Amino acid sequence: DSSLHPGDPQLMAPPSPAVVIVGAGISGLAAAEKLHKHGFQNIKILEATGRTGGRIYTQKYAKGLVEIGAQWIHGPSPDNPIFQLASQFGLLSPDALLEENQKAYGNNHPSDMPVVYTSSGGNISAAALADIMGLFITWLEQARNFTNSRCGPEDSVGSFILQQIVNSSQEWDKELVDTNMALLRGLLNMECCVSGTHSMDYVALCPFGEYTMLAGIDCTFPTGFESLVNRIKAPLPSGMVVLNKAVKRIDWNGSFQGNDSHVYPVEVQCEDGDSFVADHVIVTVPLGFLKKQSADFFSPELPTSKMQAIKNLGFGTNNKILVEFEKPFWDPNTTLIQVLWEGDSPLIEPKEDLKQNWIRKLSIFVVLEPPAQLGHVLCGFIAGKEAEFMETLTYEEILSSMTDLFRRITGNPELPPPVSILRSQWYSQPYTGGSYSYVAVGSSGDDLDNLAEPLPTDKEALKVKYMF
Numbered sequence: 386d387s388s389l390h391p392g393d394p395q396l397m398a399p400p401s402p403a404v405v406i407v408g409a410g411i412s413g414l415a416a417a418e419k420l421h422k423h424g425f426q427n428i429k430i431l432e433a434t435g436r437t438g439g440r441i442y443t444q445k446y447a448k449g450l451v452e453i454g455a456q457w458i459h460g461p462s463p464d465n466p467i468f469q470l471a472s473q474f475g476l477l478s479p480d481a482l483l484e485e486n487q488k489a490y491g492n493n494h495p496s497d498m499p500v501v502y503t504s505s506g507g508n509i510s511a512a513a514l515a516d517i518m519g520l521f522i523t524w525l526e527q528a529r530n531f532t533n534s535r536c537g538p539e540d541s542v543g544s545f546i547l548q549q550i551v552n553s554s555q556e557w558d559k560e561l562v563d564t565n566m567a568l569l570r571g572l573l574n575m576e577c578c579v580s581g582t583h584s585m586d587y588v589a590l591c592p593f594g595e596y597t598m599l600a601g602i603d604c605t606f607p608t609g610f611e612s613l614v615n616r617i618k619a620p621l622p623s624g625m626v627v628l629n630k631a632v633k634r635i636d637w638n639g640s641f642q643g644n645d646s647h648v649y650p651v652e653v654q655c656e657d658g659d660s661f662v663a664d665h666v667i668v669t670v671p672l673g674f675l676k677k678q679s680a681d682f683f684s685p686e687l688p689t690s691k692m693q694a695i696k697n698l699g700f701g702t703n704n705k706i707l708v709e710f711e712k713p714f715w716d717p718n719t720t721l722i723q724v725l726w727e728g729d730s731p732l733i734e735p736k737e738d739l740k741q742n743w744i745r746k747l748s749i750f751v752v753l754e755p756p757a758q759l760g761h762v763l764c765g766f767i768a769g770k771e772a773e774f775m776e777t778l779t780y781e782e783i784l785s786s787m788t789d790l791f792r793r794i795t796g797n798p799e800l801p802p803p804v805s806i807l808r809s810q811w812y813s814q815p816y817t818g819g820s821y822s823y824v825a826v827g828s829s830g831d832d833l834d835n836l837a838e839p840l841p842t843d844k845e846a847l848k849v850k851y852m853f
């Protein structure tokens with residue numbers, strides 16, 4: 386509520402509330418910026434790593450910039466706060482600002498049709514692919530329509546789609562069955578990347594449609610997603626963000642003497658022995674970190690409903706493998722490349738030997754734009770246990786796997802190896818522990834709301850709650 390200011394009597398017990406924000410990703414920085422704008426001065430943002438931005442991470446690569454984490458504004462239209470900020474700061478390309486692009490629906494998926502390369506160097510006709518893509522998109526929409534209608538708590542998006550595949554396959558021409566199944570396996574692999582999960586069998590069916598899709602064709606930041614973070618951070622005074630300051634524990638319901646005469650309800654203890662007293666703490670650490678640490682991170686322990694929400698919600702890995710080529714092997718109009726792994730099928734469990742088979746989970750590559758400025762770069766997406774295994778491999782092992790893969794799918798054993806590769810390793814980051822969250826079987830959207838609820842639940846104590 387912008388009408389409230391620190392001087393307002395209903396907000397102010399001590400004259401300048403001390404606020405500690407844990408995490409300097411976009412959430413923590415945006416919270417600080419908002420408080421600062423409303424006159425709060427006693428704010429500290431404690432960040433475990435040596436950089437701000439968290440899962441928004443733009444790096445120099447090839448001849449330009451690439452995103453190791455967040456890449457697109459999904460649903461860039463006026464209702465989207467990221468879009469609002471990005472346009473306000475002038476960070477978007479003229480195309481992204483076109484009204485027609487803001488009104489169109491991209492469905493949170495790349496809107497273009499991929500070009501399919503098979504694992505033995507063949508191609509698939511655009512018509513065959515369009516048929517299967519059409520079915521798959523319809524099934525996803527049907528899965529979203531389960532919201533508020535009856536479905537079992539154990540039902541998953543994966544099991545629903547599998548049932549549709551089985552039913553639909555009865556009507557397919559026999560000679561198309563293997564190709565269709567392999568295409569669908571690839572589309573499911575891609576959907577795992579979208580949801581950040583190992584398997585769509587882990588994603589709850591009933592709440593699947595609660596994720597609101599905003600209008601707008603997904604767009605990127607020409608100067609990098611991190612330029613948005615930097616603009617949000619710019620007005621904050623130096624010293625407000627403290628890097629390399631990992632928080633170890635938050636004592637959130639006590640009485641702690643500050644250096645002044647004030648007694649504070651919260652004390653934040655850091656790994657390096659430092660501690661900070663506070664009136665309010667805003668915790669923005671990823672769910673992946675909370676899953677590993679929440680039992681020891683809060684004292685007293687969080688209420689059972691919050692602990693259950695942390696346990697029940699899903700948090701999985703989606704990684705990127707960026708591959709730079711001297712010359713593109715793909716046609717200049719290609720925007721997406723799908724790898725069809727012959728023999729794969731949604732009806733067959735993937736083989737467990739990750740060393741031999743991890744690469745079969747890699748089904749989709751986005752051609753990064755614009756090649757004139759960036760060079761010829763493909764961005765592969767891989768999710769789940771295979772993505773986590775990939776993080777353990779050396780640069781040389783991945784480069785060699787990529788060389789083999791592209792030689793196979795182009796049918797050209799002489800194809801020059803990529804010039805370089807760059808991969809993300811979100812699972813191994815101790816303060817992230819994966820990529821993003823999803824509503825897993827056994828959880829619901831209420832768990833997300835529950836985690837966002839401030840503590841303590843005593844309404845009298847909730848002065849800051851009404852700031853936003």
Ligand SMILES: Cc1cc2nc3c(=O)[nH]c(=O)nc-3n(C[C@H](O)[C@H](O)[C@H](O)COP(=O)(O)OP(=O)(O)OC[C@H]3O[C@@H](n4cnc5c(N)ncnc54)[C@H](O)[C@@H]3O)c2cc1C
Nearest residue numbers: 408410411412433439440454455456457631632670816820
């Ligand atoms: C591969 C990938 C692709 C993505 N693609 C998109 C996309 O295209 N579009 C999109 O909108 N979103 C995308 N996302 C999601 C998006 O990046 C996140 O939703 C967003 O960046 C989360 O911001 P945050 O500030 O909430 O968390 P984070 O960015 O994770 O920030 C949390 C911060 O807390 C710090 N921290 C953790 N523990 C501690 C501790 N104990 N003490 C102190 N600090 C701590 C972390 O180091 C981190 O800096 C993607 C994410 C990934 C990983």
